[in-house]
Amino acid sequence: MAPSELQELCDTAGSFHRRGYAFGSTGNLSVRVGPHVWITPTGKPLRDLEPEHLAQIDLQGAPLNGVLPSKEYPFHLLAYESAGPGVAGVVHLHSTHAVALSCLATLDESDPLPLMTPYYRMRVHPLAVLPYFRPGSPELAEAVGRAAEAHHCILLRNHGIVCLGGTIAEAADRAEELEETAKLFFLLRHERLNLLTPDQRDEIDRAFRTGRA
Numbered sequence: 178m179a180p181s182e183l184q185e186l187c188d189t190a191g192s193f194h195r196r197g198y199a200f201g202s203t204g205n206l207s208v209r210v211g212p213h214v215w216i217t218p219t220g221k222p223l224r225d226l227e228p229e230h231l232a233q234i235d236l237q238g239a240p241l242n243g244v245l246p247s248k249e250y251p252f253h254l255l256a257y258e259s260a261g262p263g264v265a266g267v268v269h270l271h272s273t274h275a276v277a278l279s280c281l282a283t284l285d286e287s288d289p290l291p292l293m294t295p296y297y298r299m300r301v302h303p304l305a306v307l308p309y310f311r312p313g314s315p316e317l318a319e320a321v322g323r324a325a326e327a328h329h330c331i332l333l334r335n336h337g338i339v340c341l342g343g344t345i346a347e348a349a350d351r352a353e354e355l356e357e358t359a360k361l362f363f364l365l366r367h368e369r370l371n372l373l374t375p376d377q378r379d380e381i382d383r384a385f386r387t388g389r390a
């Protein structure tokens with residue numbers, strides 16, 4: 178019988194597709210279960226997936242069940258390797274507002290989003306920004322692996338986002354928070370913002386600190 182994590186991965190993928198966070202055949206999700214990684218298949222939409230549609234690979238990328246994995250499987254594997262045993266779920270999306278943010282020439286890569294809400298601070302911050310690399314390339318995988326040493330959330334220039342979590346649900350929460358924060362940013366981009374103060378930020382960190390950098 179398939180572990181419950183596999184059904185949860187399929188349900189999460191379908192939910193992303195239904196709600197427009199993933200479209201066409203974009204996006205890929207994985208879970209680590211013991212020594213194996215289960216990842217969404219290549220070239221298929223994230224909707225209507227069942228556990229038997231997932232590719233099973235080992236931590237070196239060797240195929241174990243005959244299903245072709247997403248072409249981005251190398252960055253999933255390096256993210257797990259770098260992040261260590263506390264991470265067991267990875268989400269990659271091309272969600273619209275986060276991709277729009279990744280395309281801004283004016284983006285401050287050291288501080289990509291203003292501190293508008295406590296939830297961004299709790300679930301996303303610190304957000305790493307990586308330069309553009311070709312999708313599926315070893316250079317992209319290596320860069321994601323390095324960023325995953327100290328970040329749960331990564332913005333890929335001109336491409337999308339990668340979010341890590343202790344479970345697929347936690348990774349999905351982070352991805353949704355990042356996409357919605359990017360949406361808020363564009364809604365408010367030309368307004369004067371009332372941001373959280375340093376004291377308010379520090380209070381959040383004391384109460385809810387989850388970031389690793």
Ligand SMILES: [Zn+2]
Nearest residue numbers: 204312336337
């Ligand atoms: Zn992608």
